[in-house]
Amino acid sequence: MADTTGTDRFDALAREWDLAPHHVRRTTDIADLLNERIPLAGMSALEVGAGTGLLSFALAGRLSRVVASDPSQGMVDILEDKIRQSGIGNIASLRCGDDLDGVDGPFDLVLLQMALHHVPDPRAFLGRAAGKIRQGGWIAVADLDTEDGSFHGPDVADIHFGFKRSEIVEWFALAGFEPISIETVHTMSRQGPQGSREYPIFLATARKR
Numbered sequence: 001m002a003d004t005t006g007t008d009r010f011d012a013l014a015r016e017w018d019l020a021p022h023h024v025r026r027t028t029d030i031a032d033l034l035n036e037r038i039p040l041a042g043m044s045a046l047e048v049g050a051g052t053g054l055l056s057f058a059l060a061g062r063l064s065r066v067v068a069s070d071p072s073q074g075m076v077d078i079l080e081d082k083i084r085q086s087g088i089g090n091i092a093s094l095r096c097g098d099d100l101d102g103v104d105g106p107f108d109l110v111l112l113q114m115a116l117h118h119v120p121d122p123r124a125f126l127g128r129a130a131g132k133i134r135q136g137g138w139i140a141v142a143d144l145d146t147e148d149g150s151f152h153g154p155d156v157a158d159i160h161f162g163f164k165r166s167e168i169v170e171w172f173a174l175a176g177f178e179p180i181s182i183e184t185v186h187t188m189s190r191q192g193p194q195g196s197r198e199y200p201i202f203l204a205t206a207r208k209r
């Protein structure tokens with residue numbers, strides 16, 4: 001049986017990832033709102049769980065440099081192909097997970113798009129992320145609001161079924177970030193046995209004290 005946990009699943013999805021219009025649409029909405037909320041020009045950034053780097057590519061034109069990291073070798077392979085083919089010089093790839101092993105810093109900004117729900121201990125991770133951000137720097141997390149598990153379906157294990165916005169606010173504050181803005185940035189629709197379901201995605205942004 002295929003491994004539906006961890007990074008094997010993403011290794012298998014990597015090649016087709018950018019062909020899914022909903023992956024591109026949500027990235028566009030998240031990048032647009034990030035542009036409004038954070039003064040990105042000239043910032044250095046680390047993206048965690050970057051996958052094929054959709055968000056890093058969308059923001060690279062404004063950033064000074066971005067390190068796009070992911071634990072899936074399949075995702076990193078595609079990301080590196082894209083970097084080579086694009087000729088864009090300020091995106092670097094790094095194979096690493098939420099332990100952030102091998103990540104330098106500090107960065108002006110740490111970004112996650114649809115990755116926090118794969119992190120086993122999100123609260124502890126946000127503390128580690130804070131350690132990679134300079135004082136006054138930013139964190140931005142886009143992820144699912146609490147859902148009933150139907151977003152990934154019964155075959156995918158080891159995920160959080162979205163997050164309560166109140167817990168994100170609490171974890172950000174505990175990790176040393178404030179003030180915190182959290183708002184709906186995009187809504188994904190998925191077809192299930194009972195028809196179409198909507199899954200709102202929030203964008204939380206804050207500065208390190």
Ligand SMILES: C[S@@+](CC[C@H](N)C(=O)[O-])C[C@H]1O[C@@H](n2cnc3c(N)ncnc32)[C@H](O)[C@@H]1O
Nearest residue numbers: 010049050051054072097098113114115118119
């Ligand atoms: C839903 S995909 C999102 C990819 C990309 N951010 C995007 O929006 O297109 C989740 C990504 O998180 C990565 N991931 C899984 N477990 C992780 C972990 N513990 N820490 C960091 N990233 C993880 C996966 O390899 C995958 O690329």
